[in-house]
Amino acid sequence: MSTGKAALIDMGTNTFHLLLVEINEVGFKTLYKEKIAVKLGKGGISQNQLAPEAQKRAFHTLRHFKNLIDGEQIDQIFAFATSAVRNAENGAEFVEKVRKDIGIHINVISGEQEAQLIYEGINLSGSLNGHTNLMMDIGGGSVEFIIGTSQDVFWKRSFEIGGQRLLDAFHYHDPILPEEVEKLEAYCLEKLQPLIEAIQLYKPTGLVGASGTFDTLTDIYFESMLQCKLTGQHVFELPTADFERIFELLKTKNRSQRLQIPGMIPMRVDMIVVASCLIEFILRYMPVEAIVCSHYSLKEGAVSRLLAGQVTI
Template sequence: MAKKPPTEKSGSGSSINGMKTVAIIDLGTNTFNLLIVELPPTDPPDIIFKTKMPVKLGLGGINEGTISDAAFQRGLSALGTYKEKIAEYDVEEIYPLATAAIRSANNGVDFVNEVLKSLQMKIDVISGDREAELIYEGVKQALDLGDEYSLIMDIGGGSTEFIIGNQHEILWKKSFNLGVARILDKFQLSDPLSEVNVEDLREFLMMEIQEMFGKAEEYKIDSLVGSSGSFESLAEMIQHINKERKSYVGRTEFQFDLEQLKSMHRELLKSSVSERKNLKGLVDFRLDTIVLASIFIDLVIEKLNISNLRLSTYSLREGVMSELAKQ
């Protein structure tokens, strides 16, 4: 039986013919993601609204283990906006889940308490392991992992989750404190990145994820699935280059051409933040982190000799949706 997501808040909505409408909020380090979904008693869930808002909760304090005053206020403001949006729908329950930035901050509890006090939302701060489980559940709804084992990679702002599994089971999972916001804050980087910067970043990442490489080699992984976030931005940019943007909208998966991705990686390495503003498909709040994500992805592809890379546009919040639908 599926686990019930650990947090819920009753609202004013009511079930009609077994139909229930819920709101799921993923409080990430870079973005807060809202999903409003109808859960019919027998049919698959129906997504009726989704959006994301850049909050940059980790900016100015993530490696010191704190949420800065400005980030604290941005987070409260975003949740206030989401509460107003949720009120437009007949939502029965709200499931707000917090991840790396809040779970690792010494004032994360203060943020949770303030949200409960001012917005009457009870946030559940989930572990890295639980985050990985929900990401896996979300990915399975977006695409068919099949019987062969793949490596799932979810690059967040505060952490990166790796999961080895197929459509039926997880073999191994781990959350690493290697989000792009955390890495950006840790290193003094030039703009554009120097060759020394790139080498330092690759060496650092190699050291930090040795355990993942060992497990992936043990299970002979050569297929990678990138979950949402930075992978989605890379897919958007590629589709703009290919003039296929319309064919991409609404899809839950995307097949990467590895040669084209490598070419884009080289261009990103040479680019400055201001130059990246001209890249179609790249949202402003990823201008400073997309290169770090690209270095991370390129390293994994290279070291594991990945031959197949797919994007799943579903992630944690859709994983919660999937678990709720099974109840």
């Protein structure tokens, strides 16, 4: 295990995350974390482009992150870019400009690598047990699905049907129209056939959702129960009946009404409707009583590799 400080940057299609950690003999300590709604995919993802305004927001955020990293005197930086950058025709040009202007080297990872890191993050959180679980992470650009246990991955795949893409393709009216939901579900049925076959083959019994939308859904649930999340807790349960109740609420409200829901954050308010439609679709094939929500995801997967002494990620 390599000890010392490290910075992890997860450059998602919707959100950029910064995690500063100190690796020691027993595990890791979080020094600082921050997330910013950069919306890198906005205005260009459906054309396989990074729009100029989106790039401007990304540069602004990465400069801010670099200042914080330098302030902590950290030289180990692991930055990952996912769906928006890997599919953009001007993605390589953007990565090179970040390296030259800011001094951050970005790893553009494949969907398969992304799924593996998400699995390792979920595993580090303690969300998995001896049973076979279906794990999912809903990003802005892609959605990763993994079937496995705490010991093994049996199947994993990334699908380019993330929240920003679904938003661009289906969510034209606010509140969303029933026929838009139907079209979105038909699209999922078409695109997710390999997943449906894998569920039938491996028969997972639990559903685990990673960070993002799942964090916000559990926040809304805890607020509705007048409960607080415990600091330091990384795994939460969302009863399916409560998810259904929240989903009905999200479908019938417009943006400003959704913002009034206790537990909602502006960062998630736009994508949460289509993301919840996707969860609802998955529940048809995974009739569980509760969804396990892991606060850990890709960046913690990278931390787990550092803990294992794998400096190359």
